[in-house]
Amino acid sequence: MNKLVSGFFVFSLFFTTGLVSGSEELPTNWQLLVGYGESHPGWGDTQERVETRDLILRHERPQNRIRGQGWYRNRRSLQIELPLHLLKQPKEPPMAGIYFNACWTFLPNTRYQPYLLAGGGPLYTNAEIPGTSSKLKGAYQAAGGVKIHLQETEISIEYRYHHVSNGGIQKPNDPLNSGKLLIGFRLPF
Helix, strand or coil, rough: HHHHHHHHEEEHHHHHHHHHHHCCCCCCCEEEEEEEEEEECCCCCCCCCCCCEEEEEEEEEEEEEEEEEEEHCCCEEEEEEEEEEEEEEEECEEEEECCCEEEEEECCCCCEEEEEEEEEEEEEECCCCCCCCEEEEEEEEEEEEEEEECEEEEEEEEEEEEECCCCCCCCCCCCCEEEEEEEEEEEEC
C-alpha cells in the first residue's frame, strides 16, 4: 500500500510539473459541475447498481504553449477536482475526495472547444455498498466533453467513465464502474 501511495505522488509530481510550468500568464478558472452517475452491473467486475448525484468543484490551470494546427490545435491543462458524490441508491453517506486530471482542450474556434481528460485520486466514504470494503478507495476516470463560450459565461457538457475500488487492500473488492453525465458552469472568480 505504501509503495502504491508513494508511486502515485511521485507520478503526480512528475506529470504535473510539466503541465503547470510557464502558465503564469493565462488566467486559471473555476467551474462547478453537477450531474448524475450510475454504475452498471456486468461492466467489468461491477456487481451492484449505485446511483449518484454529483457535485464537483474544479480548478483548471492552462499551459501557455499551444500545440498542433487546424482542428488538432490544442492546449494542455492541469485540473484539480473536489468531488462530492451523493448516493441516491442505495441511501448511504456520500463519497468525497480529490482528483488530479490532465486535460487536452482542442481550439478549432473560440465558441466550441472539445476536450478530453484523464486522471484520478483518493476517495473516502463510510458507505456500506455490498461487495465493496475499506473506507479509503481510489478512483480513476476518463472523459470527453465540450466547452461552449457564450457572451459572458462558459458552460461545459461532459460524459465520463468513472472507476472506484480499494485497490485490493481489503476483501471483498468489487469495483464500481460508472458512467456520469455532468454539466459545468464557469464561476465568476
